[in-house]
Structure formats: structure tokens, C-alpha cells
Amino acid sequence: MKMNWSVKISGMTIGVILIAGIFMTSPAWGANKIIGPKQCSDSNCHKNVFDKLLFHPHETFFNEKYEKEGTKIAEKMNVKDHFEDQKCIKCHGVEVASTYPKVTEEEKGLFGIICETCHNPAEDWVELHDKKGKVPEAVQKGMRDTRNFYAWSKDCFSCHRGAKEEYFKAGHRLGEKFDLVQYSQGDFKHWVWSKEDKASGNLEDKLKIKTGKIWVAGEAFQVLFSTMRISEASGKGEYSEKNLDLLKKALANLQNVVKAIPAGNLDKLIAAALKVNADPGSAKGVLEEIKTLTQAYVNEIDASPLPSAKFASFPIPVESSYMRNKK
Ligand code: HEC
Ligand code: HEC
Ligand code: HEC
Numbered sequence: 008m009k010m011n012w013s014v015k016i017s018g019m020t021i022g023v024i025l026i027a028g029i030f031m032t033s034p035a036w037g038a039n040k041i042i043g044p045k046q047c048s049d050s051n052c053h054k055n056v057f058d059k060l061l062f063h064p065h066e067t068f069f070n071e072k073y074e075k076e077g078t079k080i081a082e083k084m085n086v087k088d089h090f091e092d093q094k095c096i097k098c099h100g101v102e103v104a105s106t107y108p109k110v111t112e113e114e115k116g117l118f119g120i121i122c123e124t125c126h127n128p129a130e131d132w133v134e135l136h137d138k139k140g141k142v143p144e145a146v147q148k149g150m151r152d153t154r155n156f157y158a159w160s161k162d163c164f165s166c167h168r169g170a171k172e173e174y175f176k177a178g179h180r181l182g183e184k185f186d187l188v189q190y191s192q193g194d195f196k197h198w199v200w201s202k203e204d205k206a207s208g209n210l211e212d213k214l215k216i217k218t219g220k221i222w223v224a225g226e227a228f229q230v231l232f233s234t235m236r237i238s239e240a241s242g243k244g245e246y247s248e249k250n251l252d253l254l255k256k257a258l259a260n261l262q263n264v265v266k267a268i269p270a271g272n273l274d275k276l277i278a279a280a281l282k283v284n285a286d287p288g289s290a291k292g293v294l295e296e297i298k299t300l301t302q303a304y305v306n307e308i309d310a311s312p313l314p315s316a317k318f319a320s321f322p323i324p325v326e327s328s329y330m331r332n333k334k
Contacts, residue, residue, distance in 0.1 A: 040128030040149075044121045047129070052137060053122075056197045076178070083177035098166045125162060127151045153198070157305040160187055160224050168232035171239060172246045181249055187225025188218055212319060219318030223264050224305045227273075229257035230280045231301040237283060238290035251287055258284060268317045272304040 048057030081089035089095040100120075123129055127149050129136075136145035146152045153159055167185040175181055200210060233254035240247040258280045265273045279293045279300060307313055 040130040041121075041123050042129050042133060044123070046133070047122045056122075080174070080177045080179050084173065098169060125151065125159065126153070154309075155306075156221065156224060156309050157302060160191075160221070160228055160305065163187065163191065164228045164232045168229070168236070171236070172241060175246045175249075181246075183249070183253065187228065188222045191221060192218060212316075215319035216315050219321040220308050220315075222321055223261075223318060224308055226257040226260045226264070227276060227301050227304055230254055230261065230276065231297050233257065234280070234283050234290050234294055234297050237287050238294050240287075243287075247287055251284070254280060255284060264321070267320060268313055270304065270307060270313055272300050272307060276300040276304055 044057060048054045077089050077095075081087075081092070081095070084094065086092045086094055090100075129150070132145040132148040132150040135141045135148065136150050142150075151158065163185075164187075167190070168182045170179050170181055200213075204210065204213060233250045236250040237247055237254070240250070258277065261273060261277055261280070265277060276297065279297050282289045282293050283297075308318070
């Protein structure tokens with residue numbers, strides 16, 4: 008899927024390549040459907056989001072500050088050019104068809120993680136999505152429904168807890184610091200209250216509930232992604248152990264959650280995670296079960312058959328704002 012073009016930016020050549028594997032679940036994914044982030048901001052609709060995010064948390068890979076770290080990892084992995092190689096760019100960048108007329112020359116250099124990485128390629132739905140009442144139709148045409156946080160949280164974890172053993176051994180970060188609340192609701196946060204929410208008031212309570220739900224979902228995903236990583240590990244060793252530590256921490260948190268908000272799917276998820284905890288060798292065997300249960304449980308949180316208000320009681324053990332570039 009590698010494209011034969013690249014652009015010069017701050018002295019580096021950046022190949023821009025398609026994230027093929029991660030977004031298999033998005034039916035509309037395809038480089039030729041990408042319109043580019045500039046269009047999302049040009050209309051002035053999302054200029055604020057664009058200004059906030061572009062070149063912000065999702066582009067440090069292309070930053071000279073990390074050049075040494077990147078080169079070292081790449082060398083150990085026999086990757087010739089990590090700005091071009093699919094092995095790196097599948098998480099650090101996105102491919103745009105060079106011929107795609109809607110993406111301007113100027114912005115080709117801007118591609119790291121872009122709006123459409125998370126909100127899906129926009130050609131089919133961009134004209135629709137801002138018309139009154141048309142969001143469901145736009146979603147049918149491929150727009151990511153950000154209200155379904157199973158889908159979006161899973162995407163964050165796919166990259167942020169996606170580093171396989173081969174990468175870890177070459178010195179790549181494991182993503183230990185990734186916390187769904189901290190990362191999604193800190194400086195990166197770019198959602199706003201709907202008119203209905205604003206009209207109905209109680210925004211402070213609603214925010215607590217939303218944050219609590221995201222935190223609980225994040226702990227469930229941590230169990231899932233740690234299990235996934237452990238299941239792929241070549242055996243005992245630092246990689247497996249560190250992932251097991253992350254699983255243990257999330258498991259303990261979920262055990263507290265289930266006491267406060269009983270849920271059958273969470274009970275089952277905890278039971279499955281306890282198996283991995285007791286014997287990491289069982290991770291492969293229970294992975295499918297953990298996947299299914301995580302999805303079921305997070306959707307339950309999302310659709311709120313569980314008592315919403317109780318989620319507000321969860322202590323959020325993180326700062327509300329975080330971004331390393333800022334500090
Ligand atoms: C396609 C892969 C991918 C997806 C999907 C993704 N990220 Fe990232 N994210 C990265 C990479 C890679 C970095 C490191 C910066 C870079 O190299 O661009 C990063 C960095 C960040 C940072 C900055 C962290 C810091 O140290 O300052 C935040 C915050 C962040 N991501 C939040 C999120 C959230 C929230 C989601 C889900 C809604 C998400 N990311 C989804 C790949 C991804
Ligand atoms: C599974 C997705 C994934 C793949 C594949 C991947 N990275 Fe990363 N990488 C990330 C994420 C996410 C971060 C941010 C981690 C954090 O700070 O929490 C990151 C961080 C980095 C950083 C630190 C600077 C920064 O941008 O935050 C370097 C350097 C880096 N990766 C190099 C590489 C190289 C070289 C390759 C290919 C050999 C590669 N990565 C492949 C997801 C990935
Ligand atoms: C790393 C993934 C990611 C990137 C990149 C990203 N977004 Fe988002 N966006 C999300 C997520 C996740 C949500 C929902 C967050 C929540 O509800 O807490 C969201 C919410 C939104 C919303 C609010 C939707 C609503 O119903 O409230 C808008 C508008 C938006 N994004 C536009 C953009 C634009 C424009 C860009 C590019 C400049 C962009 N996003 C880049 C993940 C991303």
C-alpha cells in the first residue's frame with residue numbers, strides 16, 4: 008500500500024502511508040476518500056479544533072527532538088527509513104493518495120494523525136454531517152459516531168497500547184502512561200456540550216458522569232489490550248511482565264467498580280482476567296472471551312442500562328490536563 012511520494016518538511020522526508028490494519032472496522036476507510044484536515048477547518052466550522060490539534064499532540068514523531076529515539080528503534084528493527092516504513096507509519100502517520108485532488112500540496116506535509124484518522128475519511132459524508140438532523144445519515148455513510156465510545160476508545164488503545172514485543176525489545180515505549188481520561192479529556196479534548204445538554208443544565212454533574220464512564224471503560228480496555236499483548240509474548244520476560252502489571256492494576260480498579268455498580272458482564276470480564284492474572288499462559292485461550300465481554304460491557308456503560316449517576320463517584324486518579332509538549 009506504500010505510495011511513491013513524499014514531501015520535504017523541516018529537513019525531513021515524510022512518506023505518507025495508509026493505516027491499513029487498524030481501521031478494518033471502518034467500512035469507509037480508504038485513502039481516496041480523504042479530504043484532508045484543511046477542509047475541515049477552512050469553512051471556519053472547525054478552525055478552533057484544527058488550530059488546537061494540528062501539529063499538537065499527534066505529530067511529535069516528526070519532531071527533531073525524537074529523531075534519535077526513532078532512528079535507534081528503527082535500526083534495531085532493520086527499518087531503513089522510519090518516516091516511510093509501514094512498520095512505523097501505520098501508527099504515526101496516514102497515507103493520502105498523491106493524486107487525490109482535494110488534498111492540497113501545502114497540506115500534504117501536515118499528515119500525522121489527522122481528523123480523518125479518528126473521524127473516518129470524509130468525502131462521502133462531509134457535505135451532510137453539519138446539516139440539521141443529518142448526523143445519523145452521515146454516520147451511515149461512514150462518519151465515526153463519536154457518541155459510541157466503545158468504537159473510539161478502542162481506536163486509541165489500538166495505537167497507544169499497540170506496541171508489540173518486537174517494538175518493545177527495540178526500545179519502543181509500551182504505552183504505560185496511556186490513560187483514557189487523561190489523554191482524551193485533557194488538552195486534547197475538543198468536544199462541546201450539545202444545545203440540549205446546555206439547556207437542561209447540571210453540566211458539572213454530567214461531566215463527572217462522562218469522565219467516570221470513560222475512566223471505567225479505559226480500565227476494561229486496559230485489561231483487553233494487556234491480555235492481547237501477553238497472548239502474543241514469546242514467553243516470560245520484561246514485555247510480558249510489564250503488560251501483566253498493567254493488567255493487574257486495571258483488574259484491581261474494576262473489582263472496585265463492580266462493587267459499586269454491579270454488572271454481569273463485568274463480573275465475567277473480571278473472572279476471565281483473573282485467569283490471565285493467575286496464569287499468563289492462559290491469555291491466548293481467554294482472549295476471545297475478553298474481547299467479547301469488553302465490547303458488551305463498554306456498550307452497556309455507553310447506552311446506560313447501568314445506573315449512570317454512580318459513575319460520577321469514581322475518583323479519577325489523573326490530572327485533568329496533560330500534554331508533554333506543553334510542559
Ligand atoms: C493511528 C494511531 C493513533 C490513534 C488512533 C490515536 N493515537 Fe494518540 N498518539 C499516537 C502517536 C503515534 C502519538 C505520539 C505522537 C506522534 O508520534 O505523533 C500519540 C500521542 C497522543 C497524545 C500526546 C501524548 C503526549 O505525551 O503528549 C495524546 C494526548 C493522544 N495521543 C491522545 C489520543 C486519544 C485520546 C486517542 C483516541 C481518541 C488517540 N490518541 C488515538 C497515535 C495514535
Ligand atoms: C502500534 C502503533 C505504533 C507503531 C507500529 C509504532 N509506534 Fe512509535 N509510538 C506509538 C505511540 C502511541 C507513541 C506515543 C507513546 C506515548 O508517549 O505514550 C509512540 C512514540 C514513539 C516515539 C517517541 C516520540 C513520539 O512520537 O511520541 C518514537 C521515536 C517512536 N514511537 C518511534 C517509532 C518507530 C521508529 C516505529 C517503527 C519501527 C514505531 N514508532 C512504530 C505507536 C506506535
Ligand atoms: C485521535 C483521534 C481524533 C483526532 C485526531 C480528532 N478527533 Fe475529533 N473527536 C475524537 C473523539 C474520540 C471525540 C469524542 C470525544 C468525547 O466525546 O469525549 C471527538 C469529537 C469531535 C467533535 C465533537 C463531536 C460531538 O458530537 O460533540 C468534533 C466537531 C471533532 N471531533 C472534530 C475534529 C476535527 C475537525 C479534527 C481535526 C482537526 C479532529 N476532530 C481530530 C477523536 C479525534
